[in-house]
Amino acid sequence: MPRYLITYPKGQGEDILVEDARLELRLAQGWAVLDDQHGVCLAVPSHAGATITRINEPDDERAEG
Numbered sequence: 001m002p003r004y005l006i007t008y009p010k011g012q013g014e015d016i017l018v019e020d021a022r023l024e025l026r027l028a029q030g031w032a033v034l035d036d037q038h039g040v041c042l043a044v045p046s047h048a049g050a051t052i053t054r055i056n057e058p059d060d061e062r063a064e065g
Helices: 056-065
Strands: 003-007 016-019 023-027 029-036 039-045 052-057
Touching: 016 039
Parallel strands: none
Antiparallel strands: 003 016, 003 052, 023 029, 029 039
16 A cells, blocks of 8 residues: 655654555645545645655565565
8 A cells, every 4th residue: 555654844744644545646836746536635845845755565565576
């Protein structure tokens, strides 16, 4: 299951973990956008200074390799 951890610089916001079987990350006009089959789940502006990290479960890594 795709999971993304959004980490903000200290004092800029709370860290967020987003996960969904159909979650996709895309970049659009200065925004990082996480979508699923229902539409936008979360949008983070590039100026927020957030780091977005995909977190794979051990089973996901073995299936890809």
